[in-house]
Structures are given as C-alpha cells and as structure tokens.
Amino acid sequence: LKSVSGRFPQFHKIFFASSSRIQKIQNVGEQFGRSSMDSGDSSSAVTSDAARDTSSHSEDADVLSHTALAKSALSCFHSGEFEECIGILVQLDQKRPNDLQVLHNMAIAKYFKDGCSDSKELLEELNRVKNQSEELASSTKELVEEANPETNLYVSEDQLDSTVTILNIAVTWFHLHQYTKSLSILQPLFQNIEPLDETTVLRICFLLLDIALACRDAVKFLDVFDYVDKVFGFGVGFGSQEENGSSMQLSSNQVSTTSSSLSSSVAYDTLTSGLTAAESENLEYDSEIVVKKRMKPVGHIPTKNLLTILGERSFSTVDPKLELQLYKVRFLLLTRNLSLAKREVKHALNIAGIRDSSMALLLKSQLEYAHENHQKVLELLDVSDIQKEAETSGIFKNNLGCIYYQLGKYQASAVLLSKALRSCSSLRNEKRVKTFSLSQDKSVLITYNCGLVHLALGKPLIAAQCFQKAIPVFCRQPLIWLRLAECCIMALRKGLLKEGNTSLGRSKIRLHVAGKGKWRQLMMEENEYEELAGSSQEAKLSLPLARVYLSNGIYLLNESLSNDSKSDLKSTLFVGMNETTEASSSNHGEETNSDLEEANGDINQDIIQKSISAFKDGCRREKQLIKQALLANMAYVELELDNPINGLSAANSLLQLRDCSKISAFLGHVYAAEALCLLNRPTEAGEHLSGYLVGENDFDLPYAQEDFDQWRMHTSSDCDETGDLSTENAQDSALLKPQEARGVLFADFAALLATKGDYDQAKQFVTKALTLLPNNVKATVTAVYIDLMLGRTQDAITQLKQCTGVSFVPQT
C-alpha cells in the first residue's frame, strides 16, 4: 500500500484521511468508479454517513462538467485544433489530477500538434500511462481481494482499462517498422479480445494482420484472420466459400504449371513482343483496365470523388469486408499461392465495385509481378491511382524499380529507387501532416532495395550505406547482415578497403626489372598494395566488420531455425489434439448436414494448410541457403584475416550442414583445405581436395552446369544481354563456372603437392589448372615456383613472359 500511495498522490490523501481499512477501500472505489454495490450490506453499511451524502451532489455536478469538457476536447481533436484541445485537457488534468485517460489523450494531441515528429516522446508518454494504469489496476485488485470477499465492491474497469493506450503504442511501433515490438505488445490484447468492443477488435486485428504480413508469419496471420472472419461473419474466410471446393483443386493444379520456368519465359516473351495472342487470352482479365481507362475522359473530378483516394485510406473509410478480402489476397501472395490469389483478387474487385478498386488493382499488379508478367504490371500500375497521388508516388516508383531490377536493368532501377526516396523525403518535409494519420514513411524499405541494386551494380560503398540505414528496421533479419558482409568483401576485392593488401582477386604479378644486360634480375612480386581512388571512409567497411556482420547473421539464423523447430513440434502436437477431439465428437454423429459443411470446409482448410506448409518449407529452405552463404562468407573472411583456425571451423560447420549444396560444399572444401595448410596439416588438407579426384590425376567437376544455371537464374537473370555498365563489376562476385571451379581444384592441389616436394606431379596439375584458368595469377605463381624448384629458371621466366597478368616495372 505504501508504494502505491507514494506513486499516486490522490491515494496518499485518501489514506491519511481515513483510518479504517474498509473506509480506504471505499474511497478507492469512489475514486475509480462506483462503490454503490454494497447496497446496504452489513459489513460496509457502517461507512455511510451524512458528510458523504452532501458531497455527492457537488460530485455529480463535477462529473457532468468533466464530461462536457471531454466532449469539447474530442471535437477540437477531430477538427484538428490541437492547441485548443490541449488547453481543455490541461483544465481537465487540473480538475482530475492523474486521470490517466486525460494524460493519454494529451500525449496523442501533443504528438499531432508537433506534426507527428517525435515518436519517441509519444512512446515514452504512452508507456508511462500504461505502466501506471497497470500498477493501479493490480493494486486496486489487491485491495479488493484483501477486503472481505463478501463485500461487493466494484471498481470501474473503464478507468483502469489500458487497451486504447496499448493499441496506440502498438500503432506507433508499427509505423516505426518495429513489428516484433508491436506484435509483442498486441499479443496479450488479442488473447483477451472478447470483452472489447467491435471497433477496437477490428483495429487490433487489422493491425495484427499487417504485422503478420510484414513479418511473413503465415500462421499468425491465419490465426487472426480466422478469428475476424468468424466473429464478424464476413464469410470471406478460406473455409467458408461456396464454390471454393471445386475451383480450388483446379487452382492447385495450376500452381505447378505456372511456377515452372517455362511459363515464366513465355511471360517474358509477351513483354518483349508487346501485345500478342497471349494477352487476348486474358481478355476478360483486362476488362478492368479498359473500364478504368474509359472512365478517365468523363473527367477527373467525378472519378476522384468516386474513388477512395489511396493515400487517404483509413480505418473509417474502408469497408471491413473488402478489407478482409484484400488481406486474404495479400496472404495468398505471401504464401505464393498465385492461382488462388488471382481468383480472390477478382472476388475483391467484385466486392469493391468501381468505387474502391484501387487497392485491389494494386494487389493485382503485385500478382502479375509475382508471375513475372512485367508488361501487365506496368499497365495495371498505370491505371491505378498510385502514381498520381503525392502520398503514394514513392511507393509506385519503388515498385517500378523492383520490376526493372527483375529485368536486370539495374541502372534504371537505381534511378527509380532514388526518385522514390526523394518523393518520400519531400512528403516528409511538407509538414502538411494530415490529421489522424501518421506519415506513412516507407523510405527505410526503399533504402533496403537501393542497397540491393547498388550491390548488383558493383558499388559496395553506396550499398553498404543503404543497408546501414536500414539496420534499425531489419536488424532481426539475418539477410541484411549477409548483405553488409558482402559489401565488405566486394569492397575488399575492389581494393576499396584500407587494409586491402592481402589477396586482391584481380591482382597482377609485378616483375621489378633491376639492372641491365648480364646482371639483369627480375624481382617477382604479387599483390602489390595500391592506393585506389575510392575511400571506404564514409561507409566504414572493413574485414573485421564483415566478421561481426556475419556472426550477427549466423546468430539470428540459428535462433530462428531453432524457433522453427520448436513451433513445428508445437503445431504437430496441436494438430494431434485436434484430431482426437474431432474423432471423439464424430462418434456421436447426428447432424449430417453440418457434418457435410464441415467436410467441405476441411477440404479448403486442407489446401490452405498445404500451402502454408509449402510456404514454411520454402522459408526453411531459404534459411538453409542463407546459412550456407553466411558460413562460406565467414570462412572466407577469416582466411582473409589470417585466422585459419576460425576459418577452418566455419568451413567445417558449412560442410556439416545437412542440405549443403554442391556449390557450398566446393567452397567449404577449398576453404578448409587452405586453412589446414596454413595450420601445417597438409595431409588433412589433401583429403578435402582428393574427394573430387577421379583416378590418379584428374578432377571431377565440383558442381554441375545445372547447379550453376540455377544459381544464376536467381542472381542476375539477363545481366549479360542488357549490356549494363555493371556487368564487368558484377562478375566480381559471380559464381565460378563449373570448369573454372575444377581449375581451382587443380591449382590448389598442385600447390599442395609442391609443398610436399612432389614437383613432377605438381607440374602436371598446375599445367591443367592453367589450361582451365588461363592467366590466373596465383596458378601462374605456383607454376613458376614449381619450375624454379625443378631448376628450370628459363621455363619459369618464359611462363611469366607469356602470362597476361604480368606487368614489368622498371626501376626508377
């Protein structure tokens, strides 16, 4: 009690005023609501006295005036007069010291008054209100419990209710892109959602759906989605549509055909050849576009009025049923159930009618994007209102940038993305913050895309700056750390790092020519450190930093993989429980009708479950791939940092991965072998390489052409054709062709044999290596070394003079 009274002055007063415990409780009750529930009960009847009666009249009058003030504050708030609003709230605050709801509304009004600029302060204020109200709630509860349970003291929950505060905190975190924080604070509300009123329930659920989409959490999404659909009876749900059963099976067949690479190349053809027969097939599909185009000449004003302006979509203007349908489409796009998504988009357009089709059309364009049907996307984006409105033009340019990236036109993509960023920042600077909506700032997401495109353009420093700006939002995702490490490695290989004097990929052999004539000497030097124009100063990249980035990524990935396996365990348990209850209930099967319906629903649920598990599998596979990449990069960086022990352990963990791809395995073996050499364990090193040996002295391809093609398909589809300036740069971090990789095995094995003194065999291997990797500097050095060891100085010199990677440097 002491602690409570210390923190809440009004308690303090009360506690000193009265002595009996029951009196205290009553006063608390008075303060926070109604205490009239004692209704003449013997235990508390004692307390009613004359003084209280007289005061109650003036209290009633107070309450009335407070309510009036609250009303006018609300109307000021709605009309955007925040100054006045705050003035009224200050008055209220003086009359009702420490009324948490007054403090809450004051915080909100202040935030809007300041142009939604200081989210941090808002959060602090809201959290303070939340904590106080929770403390108050628990201490009041304690008081009530401690009192005689027979007394029927009722403390108004309304005054202790922090739902709105919590929702506002979650909304703020959401707009700051802190989805996990937002989720963790909303989760308890969702678990206890029944007592809340419908509007609040919808707000919470829609926010949760957006969070789930942003976190790519399909299970969470379905959880919330099913709840909303059930409670509000929209009938949008996955299991509740009449015609679902038949058409869905059809669509699941389509999934397999559309996802094949064959159809995607068809899509590409239509793009290049413009309007072709393929499009006429989709005639009805285009009808929306035609309708919208026809609507244009009627005049801008009426159309604008008819359509809900995209930038002003807000909770009060949207139709919840349509909204839920749109969420469904977004879910299907997330889980890449594209044919089902196509059907549901149509459904959404039907619900929307012409009035509010913008959002549905946008989702449709996203669907076409997922289908790699880029020409169609451009058309759809063109008719949607997205690019005309200031608030969404940034988003439009970003999405356009995505398309150009997918087309391999990185330069164009970079231009679009930086334009997108500019329209975001101009929006921010306008300060014309519309009331009741936080500025919808997507610039962090666009910045991440910028990072990707600059990496593809071979500009590691700019890319790193972009990724570093995106860290606050993406820091829980392993991929961003991998990308940052890739920036460091690319900068190293381009000689942009200060300490980049170790092994530049395109190093040359320099032969210093000393003396003349009879006494002429060639002094061989490799990997001369050169000062390069660019400086890594701004982005502050380095190899030790790359190591930190990679270990962040590995840590996060391990965490999320172990969470996955845990939740899998849980969900299988859960499914098991469901089955048993279903089985037992079906024993008493009476109602055949409802059973049939259920069965129908089950089929749909089954498809959804299948697509979720396919999605989960996809995510897990992707995580495995990221893990391989992280470990391979880690091994490389450790070797670059002259730390063979760590390099070896990274390479070994890479090789121990269950689904290690052939490409990763090759890298793992080569890194491990090198690390072992550096640790003076040549025999073990040899074992890593000899696994690829065929017979005595030939190496197999470490990975097949298919592996290589598959990899390339994802990285830069048609990088070569577009003739971007970047191609040369992009090659820097490109994957070795299978034959080149084989050449690496020859060269490295030759180096190993040379250290063992087996020069004749080493000579054979290095010769093969040089036919596969002509002009490779390191292979040439090894060849020269072997020649010198065999006493063939002349051969070595000839070798050097033939190699294009050699430059002769006269003495000055």
Next chain:
Amino acid sequence: MNRSTTMIMKIDESAVVLSLLKSDLLPIEDVLSEFNSKLQSSSYLAVCNSLSMLLQDQKLLLGTERLIAFAIIYKCYSSQKPSLNPFLSEMISAACNEQLEKSERAFLLHLLQWNSYNNVKEILKQSAVDYIRSFDPSTHDFPELGELQREYGDKADPGPSSHIFADYSLKNLLHDPDVPRGCDPNSPEFDVQPGGNPRIGLGDRDEVLSELLGNFTMEGLPPRWIRPCPPRYQVHQSELLWIDPDNKHELVWDDKMCADTSRGATLRDLLVKGLKVTLSPTEQEEITTELTNDPKLVYHCGITPRKLPQLVEHNPQIAVEILTKLMNSPEIVDYFTALVNMDMSLHSMEVVNRLTTAVDLPKEFLRMYITNCISSCENAKQQDKYMQNRLVRLVCVFLQSLIRNNTINVKDLFIEVQAFCIEFSRIREAAGLFRLLKTLE
C-alpha cells in the same frame, strides 16, 4: 618470419649498406662498428633479409662482399645466442655448401663458433681481403650439414606464424640475363669496364645491387593457393521489397475519458442482490434483456469466478445465462474451476446440466465435476444418512440425463460410475443407473 611487405630498406640505408659491403680493405670490425653507428636496430631485420636474398645468388656478390654481408648478419644478432639468429638456417646451409669457397665456409664456422672455430674476434680484426689472402684451407675441416643442424637445429626457433607455404617459399629473385643470343652470360666481357664503350648485354653489378637492396620485400615466393570468393547470395523475389500502401493504422483517442460510468449499473446492482437472495421473475427478465442488448456487458457485470458459487446457489438460471455468454472469455476456465470446487448441490448440478445442452463443455471439466459429485456422496456418509441418500439420488438422475443426452462418453467414466452404482445399490436410482450402464455395454 613475418610476411609483412612493409619491411623495405630505406634508400639511404641501402646506400650505406652497399658502401660497407665494398669496404673490403678495412678491418671487418671497423666495418661493423660503422654499420652499428649508421643504422637503427629497428631496420636490422630488413637489412639482413635483403642481404640474405643477395647471398642466395652465388654470383651477385664478390667473395669479400659475401664475407662482410655474413658478418653484418652475425653482428645484428650477436648479443643473443647464435641459435636465436633468424637467419641461422641460411648461415648453416652456406657453411656446408661445397660449391662455396672454403674460406667463406670457414669464416661462417667462426661466426657460428662451432667447435674449434672460436676466435671470431681475431678474425674480425682482419680486413676481408686480408682474411681471404691469408686463408689456409689445409688447416680446416668442415662438418656435414646434418652435424651442424643437430648442433643448432634443435635450438633454432622456427619463428612465429610459419606455415607450410611460408616455409616453402623461395627467394623471389630470378636471374634473367639480357645478352645477345649464343653468348655466355657469365663471361666477364659483359661487365662494365672503365672507359669502355656501351654495348648490348653490358651490365653494371653495382647498379643492380643498389636497386635490389632498396626493393627486397620480406615476402618470398611460395606456391599460391586460389581462394575463390564466395558468390553473392541470390536475390529472391521476396527479398526485393514490393510495397503496398497499407491500411492507415491511426492513433486512437480514448473516448472513455470522463465518460459516463453508469453503463450496466442497474445490471450490476441486480446481480449484487442476486448473490444474496433469489431474484423475482421480473428482475431476472431485466437481467436477461440487459445482457442481450449489450453482448459485451457480461464482461463488465462484476461476477467474478469467486462470486459465481453464490450466484449459482441463489439464481442458477442467471448463472447459466452468464456462463453461456462467457464461453469465449479467456477466463472461462477459472469460472469452471470455481464451479467444480464449490460444494455440490442441486443448483450446481442444475447449472451444469443446463450448460451441457447449451454449449460445448470441455470434457475434462465434466469429468472432474462428475468425479467430484461421486466423492461428495461418499464423504456425506459420516454426516447424515438422509442427506447422503438425497445426494446420491440427485447424482444418479444427473448422470442418467447426461448419458441420455449423449453429452458424456460413458466409456471414459465407466469403472468409476459402475463402482458408485454398486456402492449405493440400495438406492433405487442407483440401480436404475446401473441398468442403463448395462444396456450401453
């Protein structure tokens, strides 16, 4: 040896070293003290490294120069034991190299202070020229390489951070004589003669020495390992962020501020009364209407799990009404627990029985409730025979109704219920329940 590339001699240093190498008429002692006075000890490693590189080529340095070079290497590390000299292995192999002059090998053995070669000081007092001139090969015997390595080898420190590539690295100096085809590059005709004419193939040894001295790096020529760069991770479609304008989640004004708190006040007052006495039909009617009008009101009506037993005792119908509406509440389990734990009575059974027809009750709850009923009957034995009989009858009727309505699966409770029937077989209803069980078997 460290693989650092920055250990290169400065230009003035290499000039000093070159001039010292040529001071073959001065006592070697004096040459060394001049070396000491002109060079910092920090550059010793670079100097010794360059010298040892030059020494590996047998023709590049003259005999006297080689002696001085070795003496410098010796001098740089003379304060330590010979075995700590990083260039020890070079000195040992030179001392045992039979292609070298015997005078040079003997000189090295002196520097190494091997067996009888112990008068280094005496020897260093001579000039290099004098030493070679006075050298008498017949008075010396030379050890085998293995012998020397055994002597010093175990003590020799292999040096830090050495690995196989570094260990096997070669000097990175290649002799590439540029002389006309068919000429012997070793012939002295291509040396620069004072006053001679320049011609093809002519080369000045001093020139190459000074250029080399200034440029030697510590890095030798090892076999090189190709370390493939890890390829950039694929950009999947999902990584590139496609953005949808999302629903504007807005900040919400808390409109409960100073709000009217009378919502549900009548209901609450009525319910408080209902905890004590049975309510009149009109009052009950009023409660039902209030609850139907505002479906969320049930959460604010003030009936906590703790108060539920009182309500059940006095107004079972209202309790059923409230519990039915609370079925979706996360706290419903607490209400059930309260129901299970309260004293068994006709009213509580009525509530449970009505609930079974209205909603899906959790199996676990029903089971616990029935077990509780049975044990209450057994415990009532000590108190009052009449009360017990009454309870048993109630339980039997209750169970029959549950079984007839298919709300419980008899199999789950078969043994328990059967034992109960047998124990109280004297009571007619128990016998009836027993017969019902038999028909289900």
